[in-house]
Amino acid sequence: MKSHARTFPTLADALYPSTGAAHDAAAVVVASLFIAVCAQVQIPLPFTPVPLSGGTLGVLYAGVLLGSRRGAAAVLLYLLEGSAGLPVFSGGAAGFVHLLGPTGGYLAGFPVGAFAAGLLAERGWDRTPGRAFLAMLAGSLPIFALGLAGLSRFVPAETLLAQGLWPFLPGDVLKSAVSAGLLPLGWKLLGGKRN
Secondary structure, three states: OOOOOOOOOOOHHOOOOOHHHHHHHHHHHHHHHHHHHOOOOOOOOOOOOOEEEEEHHHHHHHHHOOOOOHHHHHHHHHHHHHHHHOOOEEHHHHOHHOOOOOHHHHHHHHHHHHHHHHHHHOOOOOOOOOHHHHHHOOOHHHHHHHHHHOOOOOOOOHHHHHHHOHHHHHHHHHHHHHHHHHHHHHHHHHHHHHO
């Protein structure tokens, strides 16, 4: 017997219900640009080739706001924009070569992370603080997993976690905590548009 999880509208759907493919395409384009703007917030770390970046925040918000499919599509468009030479990657970087470098695994994890966070939002996980916190952290897991796999080709195994995971966890927890307040607040402000 098949069981289907109940799906909920995302915040974007509640604010601006979809009117068709053109509406969805516009939402994907806007979200890809939002990710690009977030990625410009960058703090280089002297001990790792991976910078602290706002890009992951943009990626996860694309997922929770647009849902799994449109969120992942926005991230794929963002990656296409950067690969084509637009300066949208972290700190204004551009070019396909970044998908093959030390941060390439993280970039490859972006669409998966957006899809995961979006899927949880479609299940109502963005409506309460505790679940919103977990949804954001869950979206980060594939980004870290693929990021570490890619980074392992460039750094010694014994320093992999120190260069690719530990420095980023406090920011990830902070980002998730802020989101745990903002996402349910957005739903509260929308009131009757919850379902």
